[in-house]
Amino acid sequence: MAINFIDLQAQYRAYKEEIDREILEVCESAQFIGGPKIAQLEKSLAEYTDAAHAIACSSGTDALLLALMALEIKPGDEVITTPFTFIATAEVIAFLGAKSVFVDIEEKSYNIDSHKIEAAITERTKAIIPVSLYGQCADMDAINAIAAKHGLSVIEDACQSFGASYKGKKSCNLSTIGCTSFFPSKPLGCYGDGGAIFTNDDALAQKMRMLLNHGQNARYKHRYIGINGRLDAIQAAVLNVKLKHFDDELALRQKIAARYDDGLFTCNNVTTPYVKADRDSVYAQYSIRVQDRDNVAAALSARGIPTAVHYPMALHLQEAFAPLGYKAGDFPISEKISEEIMSLPMSPFLSHEDQEQIIAALKALHA
Ligand SMILES: Cc1ncc(COP(=O)(O)O)c(C=O)c1O
Numbered sequence: 001m002a003i004n005f006i007d008l009q010a011q012y013r014a015y016k017e018e019i020d021r022e023i024l025e026v027c028e029s030a031q032f033i034g035g036p037k038i039a040q041l042e043k044s045l046a047e048y049t050d051a052a053h054a055i056a057c058s059s060g061t062d063a064l065l066l067a068l069m070a071l072e073i074k075p076g077d078e079v080i081t082t083p084f085t086f087i088a089t090a091e092v093i094a095f096l097g098a099k100s101v102f103v104d105i106e107e108k109s110y111n112i113d114s115h116k117i118e119a120a121i122t123e124r125t126k127a128i129i130p131v132s133l134y135g136q137c138a139d140m141d142a143i144n145a146i147a148a149k150h151g152l153s154v155i156e157d158a159c160q161s162f163g164a165s166y167k168g169k170k171s172c173n174l175s176t177i178g179c180t181s182f183f184p185s186k187p188l189g190c191y192g193d194g195g196a197i198f199t200n201d202d203a204l205a206q207k208m209r210m211l212l213n214h215g216q217n218a219r220y221k222h223r224y225i226g227i228n229g230r231l232d233a234i235q236a237a238v239l240n241v242k243l244k245h246f247d248d249e250l251a252l253r254q255k256i257a258a259r260y261d262d263g264l265f266t267c268n269n270v271t272t273p274y275v276k277a278d279r280d281s282v283y284a285q286y287s288i289r290v291q292d293r294d295n296v297a298a299a300l301s302a303r304g305i306p307t308a309v310h311y312p313m314a315l316h317l318q319e320a321f322a323p324l325g326y327k328a329g330d331f332p333i334s335e336k337i338s339e340e341i342m343s344l345p346m347s348p349f350l351s352h353e354d355q356e357q358i359i360a361a362l363k364a365l366h367a
Contacts, residue, residue, distance in 0.1 A: 003345050003354045006185050010349035015241050020106040037236040042196075044243050048163075051173040051198040053205035056231035057212050060181025061088040062158035064129070065095065066229055067155045067177040070207045073098045073126055079147040080120050081129040081157075083113040083314040083326075084334040086096035089097065089131055089157050100324060101125070102316050104331040108274040110287075110341075111138035111279070113333075117146050127153040132161035132171055135187065135282035136275055140166055140174040141346050155179060158265075159195070160284035162188050163250050167278050172198040178209075182231075182239060187282045188246055190235040250282055252348035256355060257283045262342065263359035264288065269296075269366040271340075285310050289340040296365060297342060303361050308343045 004010075012019065019146075026037060038056050045054035057063050073079060075097030081089055083102040090100040103120050106113045109218070112130045128147055130138035140156065147154045154175035162180040166169040172178035180186075182194035199205050207224070210217055215224030264270045271289035275281045287310060290296045297307045314334040316326035328335065344358060 003306065003358065004347070005308060005343075006285055006305040006347045007349040008058075008184060008189070008347075011242075011347070014349070015245060018241045018244075019238055022241055023234055024142055026233045026237050032233050033230060034165060035233050037233045037240060038231060040077070041231075041236040041239050041243070044240065045196055047174040047197070048243070048246075049178070049198055051178070052200040053198065054172075054200070055205065055212070056199045056236060057195050057229045058231055059193040060157075060179060060183065060195040061092060062227065062229040063159075063179035063181070063197045064088060064155065064157060065092040065227070066197055066208050066211050067179055068092055068096055068098070068127070069224075069226075070177070070204050070223070071127060071153050071155075076124060077126040078122060078124040079127045080117060082087060082131050082133075082334070083134060083316045083331050084110060084311065084337060085131040085157065085315065086159070086311065087315060087318065087320070088159070090321065091130055093129075095354040098126070099124075100315070101322070102324075102326065102331055102334075104333045105336070105337065107333050109136060109138075109276060110134065110337055112143075113219045114142035114146065116138040117143065118150075121146075121150050121152075124190040125150065125152060127155060127176075129155045129157050130175075131157040132164060134273065134287055135161045135164055135284040136273075137161060137164055137166040137171050137174065137279050144175055152176070158198075159183075160186065161282055161284045162186070163246060165280050171282075172196075173200070176201065177204065182235065187250070187284050187303050188242060188313055189240065190238045190242075192232075192235055194231050194235040194239065233304075243272065249348040253283045253346065254280065255359075256346060256348070257281070257286055258352055259355060260286055260359065263355075264362060267363055267366045270362060283346055283360050286346040287341050289337065290342055290366075291340065293340060293342050296362075299365055300358070303357070305358050305361055306345060309341060310343050311341075312338055314338050
């Protein structure tokens with residue numbers, strides 16, 4: 001039988017009774033928007049991250065958009081971010097008419113290189129969006145220090161890192177605003193689209209709550225131009241169940257990652273993930289680097305082992321960002337990693353046997 005890249009069906013089977021009951025409760029109450037499931041989720045998320053405010057919203061993309069809207073990012077403003085990320089990170093900057101200023105990544109962690117940020121700051125810079133890629137936080141202390149020095153806001157794109165720890169604190173609660181995604185395949189995923197925004201700033205929290213509900217400050221009173229960025233109650237119901245099991249799942253993810261690390265350590269042509277000593281990773285992806293990626297992927301696929309590429313093209317080379325005027329060679333590390341990176345099957349429900357099969361297949365290819 002083919003191996004699943006992420007086994008969401010096994011996860012559903014494991015919590016089926018609880019999830020079905022919670023979803024039925026929403027249906028029976030008919031409180032599909034807002035209500036107690038959302039309130040419970042926001043309380044649990046705030047407790048989990050120790051953030052003063054956790055605000056459920058419609059997706060990770062909308063979380064990032066709402067954060068930028070709350071910070072009043074507008075045309076002419078510049079926002080510094082990494083070109084080695086999912087498009088949503090920079091898409092929301094462009095959506096508001098602002099300009100993404102890319103800064104290359106570190107070769108080992110694949111996160112933005114904090115040493116290169118200051119050189120990219122201009123008088124138009126308003127914010128920095130570090131991405132905690134694959135589930136490992138960027139160098140948030142260094143980034144926050146640069147931001148404080150220049151009067152900038154920091155939005156952590158924590159869409160892949162909910163649950164990760166950084167120097168004893170939780171991802172999502174490491175900067176001005178943290179944004180996460182509950183897309184089904186994320187470490188904490190719902191059954192559709194979903195996301196959340198985190199902050200310790202009361203005024204920003206209040207503003208983001210209004211912005212995600214059409215800028216309303218009272219029923220049919222609109223203080224801002226906002227969006228419909230609400231999470232629905234069925235998604236909250238699913239997340240409330242999954243959050244209870246989340247730490248157990250994280251422990252399994254980390255155990256599986258350690259097993260990959262051990263198994264692939266001696267494998268020629270494979271570079272395993274590098275996680276810095278003062279933080280951990282939730283392994284939203286377990287991504288290795290290989291030289292001849294297409295052949296490796298094809299050989300694994302022939303053995304029933306799926307792989308994926310996160311991400312095959314750095315953002316500065318995407319057609320949609322042509323107006324930014326970047327060219328090949330501008331961010332050499334991002335370009336190099338995007339040619340070599342490959343994600344292996346990863347989920348808390350990946351069986352020991354399946355994982356052994358994956359490791360053996362890679363070893364056979366690169367003995
Ligand atoms: C780094 C990053 N940013 C933003 C997003 C957007 O999240 P969503 O798909 O929930 O809109 C994702 C998820 O795909 C992501 O991985």
